[in-house]
Amino acid sequence: MLTVTALNKTYPNGKRGLIDVGFELQAGTVTAIIGPSGAGKTTLLRSLNRFITPESGTIELDGLELVGATRAALRQARRHIGMIFQDYNLIEPLSALENVLHGTLGDKRLLPGMMGLYTHAEKKRAMALLQEVGLAESATQPAKSLSGGQKQRVGIARALMQSPQVILCDEPIASLDPQSTATIMTLLAKLAKQKQLTIIINLHQVDLAREYADHIIGINAGRCVFDDATAALDDAALARIYAQEEAMVNG
Amino acid sequence: MIETPVTSGLEPPQLDLTVPKGIRSRSRTAVRATLGTLLLVTAVGLLTLAPGQLGPALLSLAHNLKLMFLQPHLGQDTLAQLLGALGLSIALAAYTTIIGAVVAFACALLTARNLAPAWLATTMRTLMALIRAIPTILWVLVYAVVIGLGTEAAVVGLSFHSVAYLTKAYAEAIEAIPTAKLDALRTSGARPLLIIRHAVWPSVRGSLLSWTFIRFEINFTNAVAVGAAAGTGGIGYYLFMASAFYFDFQEVGAIVYLVLAFALVLEFVAVQLRRRTA
Structure with a gap:
């Protein structure tokens, strides 16, 4: 089980990357992180293996706390966190x-x-x-x-x-054609069940999140505005998640 | 995708691509005037430099070139001696290249911005640029003062400049590896040394090999020159003796052909190497 509480990250230029983000993810599930570009999806994902160090909050993986971990303890913890990338x-x-x-x-x-x-x-x-x-x-x-x-x-x-206990996927299918996308997403969903992994995927496509994820986290302007089962993702929730983008489009 | 305008094919597209004339012709006139002036100055200079001697001097140059390149002949030294000396120069080049390569790889790890902390990378880079700015031969002469004229000075001097040269080349090869690839292994908890061994090394070994070979070619040239300049021996020393001491131009020609033959071999190997690593 991966428990995240009150995660905060402010970039050196003053931009707030994450604001009080917290959630709890179960083993054996696929979670999709969705949200507009620049909302903090990548910042969140990369905080989870402390590739980016948050200023405050906790990340707990099976009793091991990552945010305050020493270098050696962090290296130890990272062994249990796999990661896959857009550019492989x-x-x-x-x-x-x-x-x-x-x-x-x-x-x-x-x-x-x-x-x-x-x-x-x-x-x-x-x-x-x-x-x-x-x-x-x-x-x-x-x-x-x-x-x-x-x-x-x-x-x-x-x-x-x-x-690993956790696999973090940073836009894993953004460079792939639709057929390979389906292969990869199906594989990830299968592995989560089979090996009781906690798989967390950054996604741009809501359809794919709906199709393959059990759980969805919606990020908007650094805040977690949705954290629920995929079935609960309705139009109102989507509007909330993508609010900023529409505000920008409508001027 | 760049949108290309769709035309019906009936009317030709209205293109207005007139080149502003003034700029082009003005710069061309300037280039022509400069070249013309230089040509004139050169001609006048050559004719007034040594009036009446230009002809005989050219003739004697042609004669000496003919002696060197059309009638090469061994004089004082036997072929075995010359081949031995060539071997010595090659050995000097190989030895200094190997020392340079080993030290430079370690230095490159501290110089590459995707591995070393920024302050260290900048310091190393500056240091290596300073060393590189002074030519190899000068380093040999500097070390000749420190260690004494001879083989030791040549080895240290040649290796010294090789390290600086190869460090830059290696570091740039390492920097060409996308940081994300190294991060991918960092996120799995791998130690930095293991990342160098399993990610950096396999990614750069091809270009490291070509750079090292290029440096070997440079070091061979330097080894020949150093043979004469620092009394290291080798084919350069024989060349120096034959030309400046015995004025035996036929032997100079023979030695030059010998060096040339080896340079061709090097070039051939380099081409093969490049083909294999590409």
Whole structure:
């Protein structure tokens, strides 16, 4: 379970990124964060693994508090938080398998890590994960030769390699065609149920949020204005979430 | 998507693309006038510099060039000696390049802005720019004062400049890796050293190899020059002796061809290397 309370973030230029954001997410669910551009979706997502450090508030993952955590404790906690990105962020010259094995680096001790030694068990698990995302036959291909959708699946396998409790997805389908989008979103929804993961996805498309998410968090101008099951997302709620944008369009 | 205006195809699009004439022709006139003046000054200068000697001087230049390049011949030194000396120069170049590459990789990690803190990156960058601003040969001479004329000064001096040169090249290769890719591993809790080993190194090793090879070519040139200038030995020393000491232009030609042959080999390897890493 991931519990967030009273998260605040102000940027050096005085812009308020997050204002008193709080919510609670259950394992085994997909949560979509939606809201207008610049509302603070990315700031929120990146605060969750303290990639951005909030000034106040708490983020608690299975009893471990992240906002006040020391560097070592944070590194420990991050092992349980996987992340996937719009641009996949794979190491392009390396094979798909090697990229998946990068998911073990958080647990690696320095010496075997520097020598690039992976145990047989790790390699087997990486292969199993590639199989799970449907890319076992591309394991030895360099990442740069894969298509966007395939790269994102390697990214997911890399995140899964961490045996995470949480996977943060930063606009995971923004660079993909509709078919790959469906593949990725279905895969994420399936994995959340199967592995009891807490999956949090930043999305621009309300339709996709409706279709794949169990829970929706609506962010507007740094505030959490909606936090409920997907079924509760009605027109009034949408109007609230996207209020600023319409105000701007209408002058 | 850029919208292109749709035309029916019946009427030609009304385009008004007249180039303002004044600017172009004025700058062209200026260029022509400058070049013409320079040509005139050069011609007058050459003719008045050494009246009557220009002809004989050109003839003797042609004669010497002919001796060097059309009639190369070994004189004082045997081919074995020259090949040994060439080997020495190559070894000096290789040795200093390897030292430079190893030290420079460590320095580059402290210079690349996506790895090192900003203050350190800026300090390293400035330091390396200062070292690079002074030519390699001067560094060799500086170290010759410190260590004494000879091989040690050449090795230290050549390595020193190689480090500064390669640090810049390596750091720029590292900076070409999008920060987000490194962040992706940081967010999984990986230690910085492991990120360098598993993300930075595989991403840059191709361009590192090409840069190192380019530096090897530069160091070979320097090693030849240093052989004469700092008494390091090698093919440069033989070249210096043959030309300035014995005035044996035929041997100078032979040595130049020897160096040229090796330079061609280097060029060939460089092309192959580039093809493979590209």
